[in-house]
Amino acid sequence: MALIEELEDSPTQTPQATSEVDKITSRVENVTLSDRQDDGPSRTTESDEEVEFQDAPSHSEEEMARQKAQVEEANQRKAQGNTLFAQGRYRDAILEYESALGSLPAEADEVETDAEQEKADGQKVHVPFAQERAVYWGNLGACYLKLVIVPIGTHNPPYSKRLQEDYPQAVSACNSALKYVPSYTKALYRRAQASEKLGTSAGLTDALEDYKKVVAVDDTSKSADSMHLVTPVTRRECQKAIQRLPAQIQAKAEHEKEEMLAKLKEMGNTILGKFGLSTDNFKMVPQEGGGYSLNFTR
Incomplete structure (x- = not known):
């Protein structure tokens, strides 16, 4: 399944940037006594003057070690x-991905998209573990x-109720992903x-x-990473959608317009019915100079 293969990507393996986990690991392993501020002469024992008392781990070291453990836990959850996704256990997989998100170090500040931040001060905001x-x-x-x-069946009746609810949730989840990496294809x-599955003119x-954004991605560069690649199959499907959707959007918009007018007519008949009238008593007549006039008939 192509989708299962796509789930196996990991932001920590991209060639463009060093993983946050690697940064933390490197910093934890490379911190030595010589990196710390000199607090004065070293203390000695009576038995061995060359033995130094080791300082307790600094707050920054402890924080880096804690973050490393959190990210490792998150990746295990992912x-x-x-694995659950590959087995078709999608609801169980959802719980694991949510746990993975909860395991990551908390964000210091509320995240803004690149566009919002650049508009504000011309700087891109750095979010810890944004790719994860x-x-x-x-x-x-x-x-x-x-x-x-x-498929809707007798064995899983709740699916019939959730069939339309899950599409907005899919959109919302992808919105959250794109908040961190706007170009995540x-x-x-x-x-x-x-x-598209929402079926509304706005959704279409x-x-x-x-x-169009996916098709416009140039993934031919050698520096393109796994988050910015478009498979040939995906590109073809997008191109097909670009061809078919304009007509569908127009037809759906007309249908929604007719539905709205029908509801307005029904509402008008409810009110006018109290006076023995209906919307059929009113006719819109086009005028020579443009516009319409409303004529009342019995």
């Missing part, structure tokens, strides 16, 4: 989620997409799929925009 967060949220989006294609593609329009 790996378990991938993006992958976990993207995998949650994949789970919600899988939930909705489970798998999250863009999954959000496009979920938006959003899907079209995301499909």
